[in-house]
Amino acid sequence: MTSTTGDLTIRPQHPKKVTLAKLAEPFSLELAADDAGVTVTGVTIDSRDVQLGDLYVGIPGAKHHGAAFAAAAAASGAAAMLTDAAGRDLARAAGVAELPILVSEGHPRAILGELSALVYGTDTLAAKTFGVTGTNGKTSVVYCIAQILEAAGLRPGLSSTAERRIGDEVIVSNLTSPESSELHGLLARMVERGVEGVAIEVSAQAIGRHRIDGVHFDVVAFNNFSQDHLEEYGDMETYFQAKLALFAPEHAHRGVVVVDGPWGQRVARESQIPVVTLATEYGQSADWHLAITAQTLDGVSFVLQGPEGAHFRGRVPVFGRFMAENAALALIMLHEAGIPLAQVEAGLANGLIPVHIPGRLEEITEGGNGPRFYVDYGHTPGAFEAMLDALGEVAEGKIIFMFGADGDRDTTKREDMGRIAAAGSDVLIVCDYHPRSEPPEQIREQLLSGARSANHATLYEEADPRAAIRLAISLAEPGDVILYAGPGHEDYQEVAGAFIPYSARDEVRGALREAGLLA
Numbered sequence: 001m002t003s004t005t006g007d008l009t010i011r012p013q014h015p016k017k018v019t020l021a022k023l024a025e026p027f028s029l030e031l032a033a034d035d036a037g038v039t040v041t042g043v044t045i046d047s048r049d050v051q052l053g054d055l056y057v058g059i060p061g062a063k064h065h066g067a068a069f070a071a072a073a074a075a076s077g078a079a080a081m082l083t084d085a086a087g088r089d090l091a092r093a094a095g096v097a098e099l100p101i102l103v104s105e106g107h108p109r110a111i112l113g114e115l116s117a118l119v120y121g122t123d124t125l126a127a128k129t130f131g132v133t134g135t136n137g138k139t140s141v142v143y144c145i146a147q148i149l150e151a152a153g154l155r156p157g158l159s160s161t162a163e164r165r166i167g168d169e170v171i172v173s174n175l176t177s178p179e180s181s182e183l184h185g186l187l188a189r190m191v192e193r194g195v196e197g198v199a200i201e202v203s204a205q206a207i208g209r210h211r212i213d214g215v216h217f218d219v220v221a222f223n224n225f226s227q228d229h230l231e232e233y234g235d236m237e238t239y240f241q242a243k244l245a246l247f248a249p250e251h252a253h254r255g256v257v258v259v260d261g262p263w264g265q266r267v268a269r270e271s272q273i274p275v276v277t278l279a280t281e282y283g284q285s286a287d288w289h290l291a292i293t294a295q296t297l298d299g300v301s302f303v304l305q306g307p308e309g310a311h312f313r314g315r316v317p318v319f320g321r322f323m324a325e326n327a328a329l330a331l332i333m334l335h336e337a338g339i340p341l342a343q344v345e346a347g348l349a350n351g352l353i354p355v356h357i358p359g360r361l362e363e364i365t366e367g368g369n370g371p372r373f374y375v376d377y378g379h380t381p382g383a384f385e386a387m388l389d390a391l392g393e394v395a396e397g398k399i400i401f402m403f404g405a406d407g408d409r410d411t412t413k414r415e416d417m418g419r420i421a422a423a424g425s426d427v428l429i430v431c432d433y434h435p436r437s438e439p440p441e442q443i444r445e446q447l448l449s450g451a452r453s454a455n456h457a458t459l460y461e462e463a464d465p466r467a468a469i470r471l472a473i474s475l476a477e478p479g480d481v482i483l484y485a486g487p488g489h490e491d492y493q494e495v496a497g498a499f500i501p502y503s504a505r506d507e508v509r510g511a512l513r514e515a516g517l518l519a
């Protein structure tokens, strides 16, 4: 049975006590002599998440100084606080007199990872650790790693945008890559549960914001790179450098890089750690090569060949050559960590890797000859291109595509998303996604303007995604495929500051039942 935890920060069930003196020394923290023997058992940077005995870390953020919540943290049972000098003054001025305070000279976030590792005992791990970065497909690769570890007889744990997972225990994800205090708490819980391999999705934002500090990955991977997050990075080079930073000795021992495109080739050249390369296209020189041998809507068969005769014949039960690529990358990462392909092969029936990823190309219908309906998390031009190219190769009937775009995020990708969506589909329905503070009709118009430039699909505009789902179903015939990109596993719509409950997967299920297409 699966159990779900909603706690912000997961912690070990049997924590150890660490004295403030032991924490102060390696990080040169200021500490009153009287407080040296005070002990803590956990770490959090959120006052609303404090548990008895925690070290509360008051971080200066974009909106608040966390030290402003020192009284609330103390009331919830924090044993001590770590903050900067401004935070200490803020807390003392607010009358927080009793709480022991460790003071750091620099930004507390810069030492948070190493310090959390010390508190949780995760500074060295027996489990193999795998980190995945890139623009599209990180979550998918992380799931492939976990599923392949299981096939190899090893107990997996994972952290992704969709969820964090330890065996059957599911922990809700807020960020793609958790804050480092949360990550080390999660790792400590995994150690208690006997996890032998951990796959972690690493966003560019996480690398720059110290969220993976204190983890020294056995193997990291870079899968692909295309436009996203320019609202934060401004240009592609800055975004690229943020991801390249993972390939450094302070973060990882070795890497695997997909070198199909120029960005991957640059990672292979500029990496500061040893890497092996994977090519999925003919004529590209690399250590490993992937060849697709057969594909239908129901799956992709492939052969992976590597150095010294390494060889794997496999299959993923989902359409799209990119899913075979994700699986191949995961296989090579395990191989690089010393887990032989033969050990994986022995645990699989006919090489079938049971890839099931929440909200990624998730089929809501149940196969068969009627129209098929998939919900997906793709929200970049690159993901649209990969999915629609793949569908174009295997779909027998019409491709009906529906999507909307994020408000308050990279607006420059919208025209491309519209154009690629219309070029690759027969029918395109533009609806709302998370408009946030932007006028939704303005977002739809930008998408439609891109779509018109492709001069291909029949275009529809239907703001309400619930109505758009029903429109898509009404236009579909047996053999057609409906692909709803964007919401994936999510269970809300963000509109003008409000989080409105909305699960695309549940809504599609309901609409298919109404239409008599699902039992």
Ligand SMILES: CC(=O)N[C@H]1[C@@H](OP(=O)(O)OP(=O)(O)OC[C@H]2O[C@@H](n3ccc(=O)[nH]c3=O)[C@H](O)[C@@H]2O)O[C@H](CO)[C@@H](O)[C@@H]1O[C@H](C)C(=O)N[C@@H](C)C(=O)N[C@H](CCC(=O)O)C(=O)O
Pocket (backbone or CB within 6 Å): 045, 046, 047, 048, 059, 060, 061, 062, 063, 064, 065, 066, 067, 069, 174, 175, 176, 177, 178, 179, 203, 204, 205, 206, 209
């Ligand atoms: C821009 C950014 O990175 N913001 C992060 C930052 O928020 P902030 O600086 O605004 O924090 P703040 O509200 O000023 O609060 C300061 C401190 O006070 C604490 N606080 C605040 C209120 C309170 O009542 N009690 C309390 O303790 C906060 O926990 C925080 O430690 O610190 C917060 C606490 O950890 C994060 O949740 C928040 O991520 C926001 C939600 C975010 O949108 N992050 C994005 C940019 C992100 O990281 N995305 C990537 C990539 C996703 C992808 O690939 O698509 C990801 O890894 O998720």
Ligand SMILES: Nc1ncnc2c1ncn2[C@@H]1O[C@H](COP(=O)(O)OP(=O)(O)OP(=O)(O)O)[C@@H](O)[C@H]1O
Pocket (backbone or CB within 6 Å): 134, 135, 136, 137, 138, 139, 140, 141, 161, 176, 201, 203, 223, 224, 322, 323, 325, 326, 359, 360, 361, 376, 377, 378, 379, 382, 383, 384, 386, 387
């Ligand atoms: N290797 C790939 N190349 C291109 N597109 C892919 C690849 N793998 C998956 N995708 C597409 O990208 C979408 C997002 O996949 P996934 O959630 O695995 O990526 P992600 O990198 O974790 O995304 P995010 O950073 O937003 O969490 C998928 O739903 C699919 O449409």
